[in-house]
Amino acid sequence: MKNDSSNFNNYHISKPAVVVAMQGSTYGMGFAQVYDKAGFSSFSERMIPYIDQQLERLNIQPQSVLDLACGTGTAAILLAKRGLRVYGVDGSQHMLEIAKQKAAEEKVHVEFLLSDMRSFTIPEKVDLAVSLYDSLNYIVKLKELVSVFVRVREHLKENGCFMFDINTLYNMKYGWDNRFSVFWMTDDIFVIESNVHDQGRRTTTKSFTFFVKREDELFERILEEHTERGYTANEIEGALTDAGLELVSCYECFTFTKPQLEAGRIFCIGKNLP
Numbered sequence: 001m002k003n004d005s006s007n008f009n010n011y012h013i014s015k016p017a018v019v020v021a022m023q024g025s026t027y028g029m030g031f032a033q034v035y036d037k038a039g040f041s042s043f044s045e046r047m048i049p050y051i052d053q054q055l056e057r058l059n060i061q062p063q064s065v066l067d068l069a070c071g072t073g074t075a076a077i078l079l080a081k082r083g084l085r086v087y088g089v090d091g092s093q094h095m096l097e098i099a100k101q102k103a104a105e106e107k108v109h110v111e112f113l114l115s116d117m118r119s120f121t122i123p124e125k126v127d128l129a130v131s132l133y134d135s136l137n138y139i140v141k142l143k144e145l146v147s148v149f150v151r152v153r154e155h156l157k158e159n160g161c162f163m164f165d166i167n168t169l170y171n172m173k174y175g176w177d178n179r180f181s182v183f184w185m186t187d188d189i190f191v192i193e194s195n196v197h198d199q200g201r202r203t204t205t206k207s208f209t210f211f212v213k214r215e216d217e218l219f220e221r222i223l224e225e226h227t228e229r230g231y232t233a234n235e236i237e238g239a240l241t242d243a244g245l246e247l248v249s250c251y252e253c254f255t256f257t258k259p260q261l262e263a264g265r266i267f268c269i270g271k272n273l274p
C-alpha cells in the first residue's frame with residue numbers, strides 16, 4: 001500500500017502494523033492508558049515501603065497525605081487503602097482519569113485534583129507530601145522549582161515533611177545523554193526512545209514512540225515527548241531553603257547512604273519547621 005499522508009491515521013503497512021498515529025504529547029491519553037501496563041507504575045509501588053522506612057526513622061505517623069504529580073494514582077491509592085486522607089494532584093487530565101478509575105475499582109477515596117504543581121491548592125494542610133518518580137524534574141527552571149516547594153510548604157502542617165525523589169544533573173548528563181534505545185517493554189509494548197541532552201539548559205528531552213499491540217493484533221503508535229531537568233543536591237537544598245523548608249535528609253534513592261557525586265537519583269526530605 002502506498003503511503004498516503006492525507007490518510008495517515010489509517011495507514012496499514014502489513015499485519016501486524018501501525019494503525020493509529022496519535023499526536024505527540026506529554027502524558028496524553030494513549031500514554032496514560034498504557035502507563036501502568038508498560039511498568040511505569042512499579043517505581044512508586046517500590047517507593048512506598050521505602051517511604052515507610054523513612055517515616056519510621058523519623059517517628060512520623062501521617063493521617064493526611066498529598067501525592068504531588070500523582071500520575072495514575074498508584075501511590076495515592078496504596079496510601080488511601082491504609083485509611084489515610086489522600087489528595088492527588090496532577091497536571092494531566094488523562095493520567096487523572098486512569099487514577100480515578102483505579103480508585104473506584106479499589107473502592108477507596110482519593111481526592112484527585114487537576115492542577116499544575118507550581119500553582120496548586122488543596123483544601124487542607126497535610127502531615128506529609130510526596131512527589132515520586134522524577135516528577136519534579138519536569139520543572140525545568142530553578143525558580144519554578146522554588147515555587148513548587150513554596151506551594152508544598154503552604155500545604156504542610158508545622159513539622160510536616162515533604163519526601164521526594166529527583167534525578168540529578170549527573171544523571172541527565174551521563175545517564176541519559178543522547179541515548180537511543182529500542183526494546184520490548186512487555187510482550188505487547190515495543191518502544192523506540194531517543195534522548196537529546198541540552199547542556200546549557202541542563203535538560204534531557206526524551207522522545208518516545210510506543211507501539212502497543214491491540215486485541216486485533218494491529219499496533220497502535222503513541223508519540224510522547226518528555227523534557228526533564230537535572231538538579232544538583234546543592235540546588236535542591238537552596239530551593240528548599242528559599243521556599244522555607246529545611247532539608248533534613250538526602251540519600252541515594254532507595255538507600256540510607258549520603259549521595260555520592262555520581263548519584264543518579266536522590267531522595268530528599270524537607271521539613272516545615274515552625
Ligand SMILES: C[S@@+](CC[C@H](N)C(=O)[O-])C[C@H]1O[C@@H](n2cnc3c(N)ncnc32)[C@H](O)[C@@H]1O
Pocket residue numbers: 027040041043044068069070071072073074075089090091092095115116117118131132133134135138139
Ligand atoms: C513520571 S510521572 C510520575 C507519576 C507518579 N508520581 C508515579 O510515580 O507513577 C510524572 C507525572 O508528573 C506530572 N507532571 C509533570 N509536570 C507537571 C506539572 N507542571 N504539574 C503537575 N503535574 C505535572 C505528569 O502529568 C505525570 O503524571
